[in-house]
Amino acid sequence: MGVVKLSTAGILDYQKYSSALAGNSPYIPPAPSAYDLLETEILTGSQASVTFSSLNSTYGADYQHLQIRATHLHTASNGTILGQFNSDTGSSYRVHALRGNGSAVSSADYGSRTSLVLGVDVPNTTTPAAAVIDLLDPFETSKYLTVRSLAGYGSGGNINLYSGLWLNTAALTTITLTGATNFNTGSRFSLYGLKAA
Amino acid sequence: MATPTYVALAEIELASATSSVTLTGFSQDYRDLILVVNGASSGTSLVGLRFNSDTGTNYSYVLMLGNGGSTDSASGSSQDEARVGVFWSTPNTLITQIQDYSATDKNKTLLSRSNNASNRVSATATRWASNSAIHTVSVVNDVSAFTAGTTLSLYGIEA
Numbered sequence: 001m002g003v004v005k006l007s008t009a010g011i012l013d014y015q016k017y018s019s020a021l022a023g024n025s026p027y028i029p030p031a032p033s034a035y036d037l038l039e040t041e042i043l044t045g046s047q048a049s050v051t052f053s054s055l056n057s058t059y060g061a062d063y064q065h066l067q068i069r070a071t072h073l074h075t076a077s078n079g080t081i082l083g084q085f086n087s088d089t090g091s092s093y094r095v096h097a098l099r100g101n102g103s104a105v106s107s108a109d110y111g112s113r114t115s116l117v118l119g120v121d122v123p124n125t126t127t128p129a130a131a132v133i134d135l136l137d138p139f140e141t142s143k144y145l146t147v148r149s150l151a152g153y154g155s156g157g158n159i160n161l162y163s164g165l166w167l168n169t170a171a172l173t174t175i176t177l178t179g180a181t182n183f184n185t186g187s188r189f190s191l192y193g194l195k196a197a
Numbered sequence: 198m199a200t201p202t203y204v205a206l207a208e209i210e211l212a213s214a215t216s217s218v219t220l221t222g223f224s225q226d227y228r229d230l231i232l233v234v235n236g237a238s239s240g241t242s243l244v245g246l247r248f249n250s251d252t253g254t255n256y257s258y259v260l261m262l263g264n265g266g267s268t269d270s271a272s273g274s275s276q277d278e279a280r281v282g283v284f285w286s287t288p289n290t291l292i293t294q295i296q297d298y299s300a301t302d303k304n305k306t307l308l309s310r311s312n313n314a315s316n317r318v319s320a321t322a323t324r325w326a327s328n329s330a331i332h333t334v335s336v337v338n339d340v341s342a343f344t345a346g347t348t349l350s351l352y353g354i355e356a
Contacts, residue, residue, distance in 0.1 A: 033201030040228075040356045062199075069229060069354065071296045071306060100261025100320070102272030120322075127324060130296040130306040150294075152308050152322020155257045155274065159308075159322040186302050190228070190356040193199065 032195075036063075040190040046075045049178040050189045056171040060139035063193035066172075068133040071188045072179070074122050079181035081119030081131060085145065085166050086174050089114055092167045099160040115178070116164040119151045125184060129153035138172035145172060200355055202227070207351040214239055214342040220351050221333040227353030230295040234336060236347025238284035243339040244291060245278030246323075248305070248331045252277055255326045262319035278337055279323040282311025286344075289313045298331040305331065 038059060041050050055066075072081055084093075095110035095117050110117060119131040131151035138145055147164035177189060206223040223230075234244070245256075254275040261270040273280065282291045293309040307323040325331075336349060 033203060035201070035203040036199040037202045037355045038199055042356075059199075069294075069296070069356065071303070073303070098261070100259060100268075100270030102259045102270055105261045105263070105268035105270045126304075127326075128297070128303050128306050130294065130308050130322070132294055132308060150308050150310065150320065152259065152306070152320070154259060154306055154322040154324035155304075155326070156272070157259060157322065159259050159261050159270075159320050161320060186300075188228070188297065188300075188356060190354075192202070192354075 034195045036193050036195070038191045038193050040188065043183055043185055043187045046182045046184050048182050049176055050183065052175045052191050054173065055175065056139050056173045059193055060171060062195060063139070064137065064196040065194040066135040066138050067192040067194065069190045069192065070119065070131045070133065071128045072119060072122065072131070073128045073184040073187050074125060074179055074181045075184045076125065076181040077123050079122045079179050080117065082178045082180060083116040083118045084176045084178070085168070085172055086170055087176065088166070088168060094165040094167070096163045097160055099158050101158050116147060116166070117162060118147070118149045118164070118177070120153045120158045120160050122153055123157060127155055128186070129157065135172070141169050141171055144169060202353070202355040204353045205350065206353045209349045211236070211343055211345050211347045213345050216342040217335055217337045218343070218349055219333060219335045220349065223351060224353060225299045225330060225332070228297060228299060228356030229354040230298045230331070230334070231352040231354065232293040232295065232334065232336070233350040234291040234347065237286055237288055237344045238338055238341050239286065239344055240341035241283065241285050242341045243280060244282045244284050245280050245337045245339060246293070247278050247335040247337060248325055248327070249329055249333050250335065251327065256280070256323060257326070258321055258323040260319055260321040262317050264317040279307055279325055281307065281309040281321055281323060282319060283313070283317070284338065284343070285313050285316050287313060287315040295331065301328050301330050303328060
């Protein structure tokens, strides 16, 4: 077979491209997630508290906000989640609550406290309660750390909204979550980060 | 090590009025689900969830609400659905956290926020008295129908 010369002589409408990929849709990689699982702890036995530590050094450069998602069971009735930061056990915490108990809505000012209240009371040892806790700007050192929580127990319990404040401008290094009664097996505490831009 | 999560599992936009929407076949590889419903109802209606087609009286709830003039709180047990909010004909949003949906060692707890700027804002905690992993979520409009254009989104959260 003879050699055939390719020519544009007979093509009246054509365009030259410098890329072999011309005409194809460009590949756009998916945007990276802004919400990351950082750590989780699922209890295999009862324990008094759960601690997330080295937070500023590990996550401070990458994350703007933190979130904790918790499902908590307790070894005795009237358990709840109490929170402290950077091992501060002073009266450095403020809490307001809006709560519904099945018959009325009430509001409470907890005053100066040695810990945040982040969960609802759990009236028995077999059914879990849940809380979704947001920590805003935990690594900034120009403002106090503000916290909010949506917490509830759907079987004869309460549904609560909490607003919390830690009167300290230190960057967050440690979160200690303590059960008002010990956390029981199966309790789960997961820490998430929302990335900084 | 940080793990990207908050993964879209299902997205539905209703093409016509529908009284019940079932989300199924989603992954069991996550720990929590977040359900987002944004839209309206053809008439004022409770919105409930049923899991794994369970129509037994295995659900209970406690809620609180404010309607601009007063507040109220109510609770119920032995319900045949997980009550999570109320929809009106004006725009509504419902966001429900379904905790530990894939776990088989505990009952399931839900936390919901339901908003309607013309009527009320509410929060609800709900229990499904079952240790079964959730494979199916049915979103039920009790007395009317979700209008066309209502969107339902389901996300998975690892733990």
